[in-house]
Amino acid sequence: DASKPLGPQINYTITGIDAGAGIMGNTQTALEKYGLAQKNWQLQTSSTAAMTSVLDKAIKNKQPIVVTGWIPHWMFTKYKLKFLQDPKKVYGDAEGIHTIARLNLKKEEPGFYQFLENFNWTSDQMSEVMLQINEGADATQAAKDYLKKHPKQLKEWLKNVPNGNGKKVTLAYVAWDSEIASANVAKQALESKGYKVTIRSMDAQPMWTAVATGAVDASLSAWLPTTHSAYAKSFKGKYIDVRTNMEGAKTGLAVPTYMTNINSISDLLN
Ligand code: PBE
Structure with missing residues (x-):
């Protein structure tokens, strides 16, 4: 439901992958730099396979979800996903x-x-x-x-x-x-x-x-x-x-394109 705040709908949780992945450390940094950690947002550790399976389910049900995403990966060809803008460049440039x-x-x-x-x-x-x-x-x-x-x-x-x-x-x-x-x-x-x-x-x-x-x-x-x-x-x-x-290559946070109100990492706070 796009009219309600996102946090409570997804339990203030970003679905991540294996703990050693660089994207996990950077996402932890992002949670702090964008003030999300302070609002009880957390990063769930799992695996790429578990993350893509949760993503698949959410998309089939058109539910909101935020995942750690990167290119090259088939998730961006299989699903309509968008990277959230990262004005603080936590995930770097090129x-x-x-x-x-x-x-x-x-x-x-x-x-x-x-x-x-x-x-x-x-x-x-x-x-x-x-x-x-x-x-x-x-x-x-x-x-x-x-x-x-x-x-x-x-x-x-x-x-x-x-x-x-x-x-x-x-x-x-x-x-x-x-x-x-x-x-x-x-x-x-x-x-x-x-x-x-x-x-x-x-x-x-x-x-x-x-x-x-x-x-x-x-x-x-x-x-x-x-x-x-x-x-x-x-x-x-x-x-x-x-x-x-x-x-x-590129890494960041990604959401399905049907989450039209969420375009930047700071939008997660709305
Ligand atoms: N990745 C894919 C790795 C590198 C390859 C983005 C998940 C990482 O975050 O370390």
Whole structure:
């Protein structure tokens, strides 16, 4: 009911995802900066799957809901959602997905490092893989299909990359849809060149720790400069920011477009 205040209708709750996600910390900051925490608004921790399932139900019933949202993600194609304006820029401006590597990787594994320097794609390309997985495809198969469809891009990614001859390398990733896509595509691309790639799924904090301590070689899952700024700061000097592998990412709070009165984070107070 748009004529009534929103807070009591949704129990002053924003539906979030896994605790380690950068968007969770930033949303906590947003609750404070926009005066929502002071009005008893809270952020519910869950998982991407639980969040999208609650979102699905709310949309089917045309009920109000506020979620942590980001691009690239299929939720923005499947549902009519809008980001709430963030005049205080808590969620930052231009955001990208970065490749980070352990110190010394370039010296010790120059061939693999060359691949990391080459690897980049667009949000649309990543979405092709995400969509296929969301429709039920196995991640390995979706990655193989992608490479078959984009042989020129695979060639670019493998430019100046020598044959791996069975060399073992490890990529850490967080099981967000975007990172499931990138880790699997990178694995298949490298394996086509003779590398043996282990991809290890972990939470965001362990992922950053694993790269910074050298427990894994690299990760394609770093959202910078804003989303993972707390991790980047705490591991400063202990990892290499290799490159942006995908530009045009965005995070924030999102609501269904039928919530016509709610357009900015501060509107949640109305
Ligand atoms: N995300 C998706 C992550 C990065 C990828 C926005 C949920 C995060 O908040 O850390």
